[in-house]
Amino acid sequence: MHSPIRQRGVTLIELVVSIVILSVATAGIMMVMTQTTLSSADPMIREQATAIAQSYMEEILTQPLLNPGGGEVNGPEVGEIRSTYDDVWDYNGLTNNAGALDQNGNAVPNLQGYNIAVLVSSATIGTGAGSPAVRIIVTVTYDGLAGINVPVTAYRLN
Structure with missing residues (x-):
C-alpha cells in the first residue's frame, strides 16, 4: 500500500x-x-516664530510707557526709526514683511520668511476705574505655511 x-x-x-x-x-x-x-519642519518654524515674537516683545517692554519728551502720539514721532524709538507707543503699527530685523534694521540671517506685526492699544487692568495700561500684541506669521500664526500678548502698566 x-x-x-x-x-x-x-x-x-x-x-x-x-x-x-x-x-x-x-x-x-x-x-x-x-x-x-x-510636516516635521512645522514645529521648528512655529518655535522660531515664537522666539521672534518674544524677542520683539522684550525689546518693546524695555521702553518707557510714555514719550520722555511729552506730546504722545499713537505711533512713532515724525522722522523716528526703530533704532530711535523711545517709548512703547512708537512700536504701534510696526511691520516687518521682509523677515526678522534687529533693532538697527539689519536682517537676521535665515529668518527671511517671517512677517512681524505689532499693535499697541489702550487697556484697563482691574475692575471699576482700574489702572491705565497698554496692550501690546506681536504677531508673527510665516510665508511658507498658512497655519503658522503666533500672537504674543503683554500688558504694560505705567
Missing part, C-alpha cells in the same frame, strides 16, 4: 497572496513616514 505523501511548504498562490499583503502594509507605513517627514 501507498502511504500518502505529505507536502510541506507553501503553494505559489499562498506566496503571491502573502507578498501582496506585505506590499500593501509597507506602502501604508511609507505613506505615514512621508507625511511625518513633510
